[in-house]
Amino acid sequence: MHWEHFNPVYSCDKVNHDLLCYSPWFGHRNFAYDYIMNIKPSCVVELGVHYGASFFAFLQAIEDGNLPIELHGIDVWANIVGDCDTASDYNVDIHEAFLETLEGYNKKSAVVLHRKIFDDALSDFADNSIDLLHIDGTHSYEAVLHDYETWLCKLKPDGVILFHDTSETSYDSPYVGSKSSTHAWQEIKVKNDYTLEFDHSYGLGILCLSSVVYEKLKFVELGRYQRTSNRLCMQGFDRLRQNHFKIKDDNTHINFLKEQIDIKKSEIRKYQETIESKDSYVKDLENQASRIKTDYEKTIFGKDEIVAQLQEENSRIKVNYEKTIFGKDEIIALLQEENGRIKTNYEKTIYGKDAFIAQLQEEASNIKTDCEKIIFGKDASIVQLQGEIENFERMVLRNTCKDEGLRNRVKDLENQLENVLKRKKKRFFS
Numbered sequence: 001m002h003w004e005h006f007n008p009v010y011s012c013d014k015v016n017h018d019l020l021c022y023s024p025w026f027g028h029r030n031f032a033y034d035y036i037m038n039i040k041p042s043c044v045v046e047l048g049v050h051y052g053a054s055f056f057a058f059l060q061a062i063e064d065g066n067l068p069i070e071l072h073g074i075d076v077w078a079n080i081v082g083d084c085d086t087a088s089d090y091n092v093d094i095h096e097a098f099l100e101t102l103e104g105y106n107k108k109s110a111v112v113l114h115r116k117i118f119d120d121a122l123s124d125f126a127d128n129s130i131d132l133l134h135i136d137g138t139h140s141y142e143a144v145l146h147d148y149e150t151w152l153c154k155l156k157p158d159g160v161i162l163f164h165d166t167s168e169t170s171y172d173s174p175y176v177g178s179k180s181s182t183h184a185w186q187e188i189k190v191k192n193d194y195t196l197e198f199d200h201s202y203g204l205g206i207l208c209l210s211s212v213v214y215e216k217l218k219f220v221e222l223g224r225y226q227r228t229s230n231r232l233c234m235q236g237f238d239r240l241r242q243n244h245f246k247i248k249d250d251n252t253h254i255n256f257l258k259e260q261i262d263i264k265k266s267e268i269r270k271y272q273e274t275i276e277s278k279d280s281y282v283k284d285l286e287n288q289a290s291r292i293k294t295d296y297e298k299t300i301f302g303k304d305e306i307v308a309q310l311q312e313e314n315s316r317i318k319v320n321y322e323k324t325i326f327g328k329d330e331i332i333a334l335l336q337e338e339n340g341r342i343k344t345n346y347e348k349t350i351y352g353k354d355a356f357i358a359q360l361q362e363e364a365s366n367i368k369t370d371c372e373k374i375i376f377g378k379d380a381s382i383v384q385l386q387g388e389i390e391n392f393e394r395m396v397l398r399n400t401c402k403d404e405g406l407r408n409r410v411k412d413l414e415n416q417l418e419n420v421l422k423r424k425k426k427r428f429f430s
């Protein structure tokens with residue numbers, strides 16, 4: 001039989017390159033791919049899927065060859081089965097990562113997943129139904145033998161079983177010291193006629209239950225897979241070496257950055273201290289400001305009260321003033337009216353008096369004239385009378401007062417004269 005060697009590109013690597021390329025199963029991917037492409041089994045079952053390094057190698061071939069193959073993956077995807085090799089891996093959600101990688105495949109219809117204990121999945125399969133079984137669960141001696149013995153009946157008579165972690169030299173597992181998968185494989189190998197194995201990538205035991213597949217495989221140059229694996233391993237090693245030095249450089253840079261961070265942190269601490277002291281100063285100022293504000297408000301409110309009081313007083317004064325002003329205006333009007341009246345009366349009186357005075361003056365002047373006339377007349381009469389008196393006196397004297405009656409008569413005349421003079425004087429000066 002012609003065995004074709006392929007050079008596959010694994011879609012899964014685009015999603016999860018590091019985990020799948022550095023997987024312990026990595027070195028067997030090309031053989032698994034070529035096996036599917038060349039043997040074309042109908043039913044492939046894997047016990048132990050994990051991130052899917054082996055699972056996606058099978059699936060890649062099924063997809064690339066568009067082969068009518070059922071691919072079953074059985075795994076609890078949890079740390080509940082006491083598998084020392086993978087226990088700590090389940091701190092992250094490997095099942096989720098596996099499903100995410102599976103999303104990159106078109107041939108998902110070929111896949112059947114059984115998230116359960118291997119023993120519980122036994123009933124999902126009929127006896128003599130599996131073409132290829134890959135046993136890669138717990139790697140203790142007992143677990144491998146248990147899986148082998150319980151699943152053997154599910155294989156077709158010409159079925160094939162792959163066992164991972166069978167290498168004596170490269171095996172480095174927590175089970176070393178006790179019996180491991182390697183010991184289980186050694187036992188299985190000696191009890192069966194048709195076995196092959198790879199030593200690289202922790203070893204892969206191939207148990208053909210009949211000569212059918214074995215006859216095809218025994219002419220395949222298996223060493224070529226080891227060489228390819230070695231080459232890929234060296235490429236991986238180169239990548240790791242480059243990464244190692246890059247990481248070293250990065251670490252140096254990181255340490256430099258850490259030092260810078262420490263310096264910056266100490267600067268930040270100083271800034272923080274400054275900020276804190278400034279904050280406290282600002283707080284003091286704020287308190288001071290709030291105190292000033294309170295005082296100011298009190299003062300302002302106090303002033304406002306005083307202003308209000310003053311305004312009230314002012315308005316009272318204004319009212320009083322207006323009242324007073326209006327009152328005064330009224331009084332002034334009254335006074336002005338009275339004044340007008342007085343003035344009128346005064347003028348009347350003055351004019352009346354002036355007229356009266358003029359009248360009196362005229363009258364006085366008339367009287368004076370009359371008086372003067374009378375006076376002059378009287379004076380003339382008096383002079384005349386004095387002359388007569390003198391004549392009488394001389395007669396008296398000459399006749400020695402011959403007659404008393406005459407003397408009386410003289411007396412009367414004198415009185416009359418005096419009265420006339422008095423009256424005239426009085427009228428003249430009043």
Ligand SMILES: C[S@@+](CC[C@H](N)C(=O)[O-])C[C@H]1O[C@@H](n2cnc3c(N)ncnc32)[C@H](O)[C@@H]1O
Pocket residue numbers: 023024025047048049050051052053054055074075076077078079081083085086116117118119136137138
């Ligand atoms: C070594 S890993 C599988 C590696 C995988 N084949 C690969 O190519 O990377 C083993 C896986 O088997 C699972 N496992 C171990 N014992 C199991 C059991 N009895 N039932 C179900 N899953 C089991 C673990 O949870 C783990 O995910």
